[in-house]
Amino acid sequence: MKLCAIVPGILLGLLPPLLSYPLIKGRPNDTGTNLFSDPDPAYNLPGMPDRCTDGGFDAITLDDKGVMHYFRGDLTWMGFQGPTQRINETWPGLTGPIDAAFRNHNEKNPLEHQRIYLFKGAQVWSYYEGQLVTGFPRLISEEFPGIPDKPDAAVECHRGECRTDSAIFIKGDTVYTYSHDEKPAVKQRQWAGLGTCTAAARWKERYYCFNGNNFTRFDPVTGQVLSPQPLDIRDYFVRCPGRGHAHGVQQNATLMSIMDRCSNRSFEAFSSDDNSRTYAFRGGVYFRLDSRKDGWHPWRLNHNWRNLDGVVDAAFTYKNRMYFIQGSQIIVYLTDQIYIPVAGYPKTIQEEWELPTVTAVDAAFTCPHSSNLYLIRGNKLTLVDLNTRKCSGEDQTIIHVMLDAAMCNSHGLYLFYGSSFFHYKNVEELLSSKVAPSPGSIASHFLDC
Template identity: 70%
Template sequence: MRTVTATVTMRVPITLCSLLSLLCLSDTYPLLKGRHNDTGTNLFHSPDPAHNVTGLADRCTDEGFGAMALDDKGVMYYFRDDFVWLGFHGPAKWINETWQGIPGSIDAAFRNHNQEHPLEHQRIYLFKGSKVWSYLEGKLVAGFPRLISEEFPGIPDDLDAAVECHKGECRTDSVIFFKDGKVYVYSSKEDPAVKQKTWANLGSCTAAVRWMEKYYCFNGINFTRFDPVTGERLSPRPMDTRDYFVQCPGRGHAHSARQNATHMALVNRCSNRPFEALSSDDKSRTYAFRGGFYFCLDTRKDGWHAWPLGHTWRTLEGVVDAAFSYRNHMYFMQGSQVTIYSADQIYIPVAGYPKPIQDEWEVPGITAVNAAFTCPHSSDLYLIRGNRMFLVDLNTRKQSGAAKTIIHSEVDSAMCNAHGLYLFHGPSYYHYKDAEELLAATEAPAAGNIASYFLDC
């Protein structure tokens, strides 16, 4: 066992990076969990000022981490040498005391994603030398460790990093392995199962992680965001892990951000501040938009987070009045303008936009809307302005019939998915079976609370 010297570690929650910085950098927000009694933290909980002398390693040195991965409960693990940090609190622990059977340091780690094979789905895999260990709910899976060459044929030993890639973000559920500047994309559904690539612009990765549908390559203490299909660097410059993924004394901007009450209300999903828009895309991902930020409502195992719009939709900023999806495109209406993004592995702005709503659809008198929605497998677009609802045929891009009156005098947003139609106003939502039921209604159904139903508050 190697000798270590005592260091001082600050026991604090994960950092909230600067709002102003992120509007330009479009990178990660704090690693926060949804409930206040879980392993995460409340966004507005002040850092614990107490120092903890553990005699173990300090996560805030300039060494960075050798591997990072989320487990099946959404808890982030940070690995370096013989140590591991669990989640966002507490000191370092010895890896061989935390993970049964691991003899010290590891080379790489990832959380598997394969919903077609439930016995493998959500397992965490740890790699060391020529072997791989697999764990579920913290317990070593029977039959492990195994040789990497047996579990992942064609993947080399002594890896530098690994990260899972979900279907829809990659072609199929895959694992991206890094070694010596080379990239190996592994998918048991592909033939051949391993495709070797060179991503020269990305550089080498000493660790990699997928978090909130984004992919990060770490090189020592610095990291960049990248496209998992092309390897393109999506960060304008390398950033320091201690300013974004862990909080360290004297670093980050969490304190000043917490002091800004307006900002707190925007990024706190449970503040009951109204959302300007809610919408789901063609991949059944649901988004809630507020004040230039959005929450993704389908990544609870990664936590609840507020993101600047540009993090997912490049160049999009400001308040979104309405949003909807149609044929693998997502539409955003802001004032009198509409902007469209095509959805492949990532959202790409459609050339020629933004343009006036009147130029996109022939709806006389409509220059701005309060809400808009489409329902699954339908080309009917409904636009709501005040208590008037307009129907547009997206195939012809023209209005169908006369505008109809609805019983709601004011609506902030609307969303239609497999569960029905939802209208939103203030902190409340109203559920209808479909648009026909809304038009036929003579009184509103019982109101539900948006924060508790959609955001797990």
């Protein structure tokens, strides 16, 4: 029979509002068990200045291991609760205060990718794996022609979030975007609406402007302020005694289980897009998988995909578009610099793909460089040609009777059920298999648990 008669899936209940900003900073060895742990006594050593006092920070940046560094005067703090240190203890050859800092993102140039740049006056220092790069310090005008001395703040911008891998420098209300791939290399604009930034940072696809102890989130392309109001850095980015915004969540066991990536609770969808951004969706939140080195954090769906709420049944990408299936409805976003809603959606599955009897799916996936969309319900596999938007061929049976999600990328095809996943080389191997492969742990393989 045609693969056009799909039994509706069961939607989970919607969750209460979730947190919008970092609870704590993730660490490379984070197992997910420290989300609400007690403060480490190292956050304030006797006789040393305290990161939690008024004044904010001169610069903030991630390092090449994904650990956040905070700079104020001649002092620096590493991670969300590390001890106070002198700058030259961590960054040899440099004393404070510094003006700005960022971690370079340039995958086309491995020699510069993941380097840390620290700016002071007319000079810039560059570090990799904790060591000063040969030839530095250099003049800013030599390393970054067209960028003014003594910038107020700097932050890297990744391709897909900006047009190309680039760096954003802020001085007053003037913004300079620097990219080796653009001509001219420097583009200058006015961002008067953003206000003063004494520091800037990127974390988990989000861009933050810091002014004293306050911070706001902004769009790296337009400078538009995305926060409803300024928030205090001491409640979100650093661990301070008596402060924080996560404690109320501990009272909700269901919400805790959803937000704890290592809880072994099942995921409703997985997706990897054309820019290799990989996501796991559970209960109205998502986790970013491909940037795991920068730590982990659950985010509400509408922080990445405007107006998207609730539980996602399936997600996939095709031709720079990301598709979400929720019940019988499809919502589509452009995957250019940011996710932009496509006009005319939501539509029903029947309207989008001319499948008159299809009302819901258990999972869906596309593979790289293919127009084939596969819809899964029970143990049946539906093939839809995304060019013609119609069913293609007959129903095919797979050995898995129940699945939660599916994802296909350059490493193969993954099917997810409960806390386990099953890996196949491709769709052909799945269809020819008589016995399922040995299951793997989603938590350990995908989420570093």
